[in-house]
Amino acid sequence: MTWLATLLVFPAPLTGAAAQERPQEPARPVHSVRIYELRDLLMASAEASDTPRSREWLSSEDGRAERERRMASGREHFERILKTYLQPPFDPQRDQLRITEGDSLVAQLRPEQLEWLDAFLKRQRSEPRMIEVELKILGAPLGALRALAKGTDPLVLETPEQQRAFDEALSGIAGLEKVSTPRFRFWERVQTSISVTDKLAYLKDWKLETVEPGPQTIADPVIATIDEGYRVGTRTVEIDALTIDLEVELEWSQVRRPIPTKKIELDTPGRTEVEIALPEVDRIRIESTVRIAPDAKVVFFSLPGSLRDIAVIARARPVEEGESVK
Amino acid sequence: MSGDGGLWAAIDEALDARADPLADPRVRDLLQRRPEELERWMRLRGRLARLDRSPGRRRSRARPAVLAVAAVALVAACVAALAHRPRPSGALVAAVAGPDAAALRPAVQVLSFRTSVSTEGPQGRRETRLEDGWLTTTSEVRGTADGTGGGRSLVSGTQSRRLP
Numbered sequence: 479m480t481w482l483a484t485l486l487v488f489p490a491p492l493t494g495a496a497a498q499e500r501p502q503e504p505a506r507p508v509h510s511v512r513i514y515e516l517r518d519l520l521m522a523s524a525e526a527s528d529t530p531r532s533r534e535w536l537s538s539e540d541g542r543a544e545r546e547r548r549m550a551s552g553r554e555h556f557e558r559i560l561k562t563y564l565q566p567p568f569d570p571q572r573d574q575l576r577i578t579e580g581d582s583l584v585a586q587l588r589p590e591q592l593e594w595l596d597a598f599l600k601r602q603r604s605e606p607r608m609i610e611v612e613l614k615i616l617g618a619p620l621g622a623l624r625a626l627a628k629g630t631d632p633l634v635l636e637t638p639e640q641q642r643a644f645d646e647a648l649s650g651i652a653g654l655e656k657v658s659t660p661r662f663r664f665w666e667r668v669q670t671s672i673s674v675t676d677k678l679a680y681l682k683d684w685k686l687e688t689v690e691p692g693p694q695t696i697a698d699p700v701i702a703t704i705d706e707g708y709r710v711g712t713r714t715v716e717i718d719a720l721t722i723d724l725e726v727e728l729e730w731s732q733v734r735r736p737i738p739t740k741k742i743e744l745d746t747p748g749r750t751e752v753e754i755a756l757p758e759v760d761r762i763r764i765e766s767t768v769r770i771a772p773d774a775k776v777v778f779f780s781l782p783g784s785l786r787d788i789a790v791i792a793r794a795r796p797v798e799e800g801e802s803v804k
Numbered sequence: 805m806s807g808d809g810g811l812w813a814a815i816d817e818a819l820d821a822r823a824d825p826l827a828d829p830r831v832r833d834l835l836q837r838r839p840e841e842l843e844r845w846m847r848l849r850g851r852l853a854r855l856d857r858s859p860g861r862r863r864s865r866a867r868p869a870v871l872a873v874a875a876v877a878l879v880a881a882c883v884a885a886l887a888h889r890p891r892p893s894g895a896l897v898a899a900v901a902g903p904d905a906a907a908l909r910p911a912v913q914v915l916s917f918r919t920s921v922s923t924e925g926p927q928g929r930r931e932t933r934l935e936d937g938w939l940t941t942t943s944e945v946r947g948t949a950d951g952t953g954g955g956r957s958l959v960s961g962t963q964s965r966r967l968p
Contacts, residue, residue, distance in 0.1 A: 562915065609926065626893040630934055630967060634912045734923070758925035763919050771911040783932045 498552040505642075506600040509573070509586050514595075516556065519602055523667040524548035551669065553577040556712065562769075563717045565594045607666050607796050609714040609722060614791040615657040615730075622651045623787035624779055632766060633777040641775055657730075657788070658708065663797060666715045671727075675707030677731055684744055697744050697752060704759055706733050714794055716770075722794045724770050726778070730762040731789055760784045770794055809834050914959070920965055940964040 524545065525533050535541045536548075557577045561568045567586065568575065574586040585595060615622065626647050627633055635641045648654060664670045680700040684714045688695050713725040737757045745752045770776060772795040780788040811834040812958040820826035835845060890963045922931035928945040 482891075512900070567959055582949075630939075632914050634914070634915055678884070687866075721896075738925075756926050758923055761922045761924065762918045763918075767915040769913045769915060774912045776912060776914065778917070781919055781921045781932050781934055784923070 498770075510592060511584065511586045512595075513590060514583040514585065514599060515581070516577060518554075519667070520552040520556065520581050522538055522606075523552050523665070524670075526668040527623075528612045533738055548669075549581070552667070552700055553579075553581065555667065555691075556583075558767075559715050559717075559723060560595065560598075563598075563721075563722070564591055566590055592706045598742075602667075607716045608663055609666050610797050611662045611664075611712045611714060611724065611726075611792065611794045612659070613661070613710060613712070613726070615708065615710065615728065616648070616657045616789045616791070617655040617657045618651050618787045619653045619788075620782065620786055622653065623789045624633070625780060626789075627777075630779075630781070632768070632779070636771070636773075637775065637776040638773075639686075641778045643770060644775075644777070652671070657711075660710055661713050664712075664714075667713065671709060671711035671712060673707070673709040677703045678706050678757075679703050680737065680757055681753070683754055684752050686744060686746065696745050697746065697750060704731075704733055704757060706731055710790075714795050720771050721768070722770050722772065724766050724792065725777075726764070726790065726792050728762070728764040728778075728788075728790055730780075732760050732785060733750045734758040734785060736762060746784060753790050762788050764788075764790060768792070772796065808838060808841060811835065811838060815845070826935055851915055934967075936968050 511546060525536060536545050537749075557575060560575050560583075564573075564575070564587075568591075574584070574587070576584050578584060585592065587595065589669065626644065626751045633644070635644055658674065660672050662670050662672075668754055679701050681699055681704075682779070684697045685701040686695050707732040708728075709729040712726075715723045717723055734757070737755050739753050739755050741751055741753050744752055762784055764778045764780065766776075766778055769775050772793075773795045777790055778790045778792070811841065813829050814828060814834065815825045818828050818831065834843060884933060918933070919937040920931055920933040922929060924930075926946065927941065930943045931941070933940045933942070941964075942960070942962045
């Protein structure tokens with residue numbers, strides 16, 4: 479059953495003196511309240527990327543916090559999707575849409591909106607789509623990629639001509655590096671991510687320990703680690719044949735080299751001199767939500783202030799039925 | 805004959821002849837009788853329309869008018885046909901409503917965008933953040949008496965400005 483209850487909300491009729499005094503208002507559209515059960519959809523997307531074993535863990539007491547985090551993220555995402563794409567458009571002054579913590583959708587909408595909502599939910603249940611997201615993460619000397627941007631906004635490349643012109647401009651950049659070109663194929667509404675990181679160990683400090691035989695004081699090195707690399711995540715929903723809602727997230731980090739060091743004297747009888755590292759890490763974060771057509775691309779640029787420019791080119795398209803995995 | 809009654813063969817034939825498939829009464833008739841094929845047709849039509857919109861392609865002046873009239877006639881015929889059929893599936897409603905609704909919107913739109921760049925070390929942290937049109941710069945200097953950093957914050961500051 480797709481929905482649990484419907485309650486019709488009619489504009490209250492005016493009676494008596496109030497009806498006579500107030501000028502006649504134009505008829506307002508009738509809203510109905512419907513309550514839909516969404517737990518199956520939210521659970522399906524929360525568990526889709528798990529193996530049977532991790533799914534078991536997720537349903538145990540130990541996995542409770544992670545399960546709740548995923549469900550909360552799914553509720554927030556689903557509500558945003560509905561409010562963004564509802565037809566006729568969602569009007570926050572008149573319409574209401576809310577997903578409760580119990581995973582029920584409470585919708586107070588006009589009949590045409592409810593019709594759209596019914597069709598959307600039905601399609602989400604009966605024909606979930608697999609979407610392919612292709613990302614290109616590019617690096618270049620500072621300022622080189624940003625020169626292709628218009629201000630700070632992402633660049634939208636809708637036509638093949640625009641895409642070709644952008645590719646030509648890219649090919650003219652000296653020192654352009656394809657950091658990575660991950661391609662995701664996953665069910666819509668499922669959060670996906672890839673991490674490629676190296677752990678860099680460095681000498682952070684020295685600690686003095688008093689030990690036997692002796693007693694004597696010796697210096698014990700304190701080793702710390704920094705993650706260097708990137709993590710990229712996506713989430714999609716196919717809204718209609720020409721529209722995909724795409725969320726993209728990139729976290730990129732790089733340690734500045736050479737790593738600065740400093741000599742310090744330890745408070746030991748011989749005033750031992752040791753060296754420690756003082757690494758500096760550049761981090762870039764890009765987060766965006768776009769409404770994208772299957773043939774279009776969007777380019778996100780990092781801000782100036784890092785060691786180098788980073789850009790992410792994103793595109794998304796539905797995987798056609800029977801299409802092979804290349 | 806294939807299960808689609810020859811619909812897709814007729815569409816292919818029209819496209820091969822560089823003609824509008826909707827101008828062919830056979831295609832209109834077959835689509836009207838097979839609303840389940842509408843979603844696939846709408847997809848194809850959407851892609852063709854996108855190709856057609858791209859700059860550099862020459863377009864006939866008469867064609868859009870013919871296409872528009874044919875499209876309106878087809879949609880009206882389909883709606884009439886659907887009214888006498890069992891209630892269509894959600895997918896079909898979405899397919900019928902979807903591309904028309906989509907045609908009214910820009911094909912691509914950035915709904916939200918935020919980005920930040922930061923440099924962090926034992927001696928402090930500098931961050932520039934762009935969110936909702938605001939550019940915010942934060943800096944914090946940390947330090948200890950021996951100059952190795954990592955201690956408590958000594959100086960910190962934030963500046964914001966709205967981008968034009």
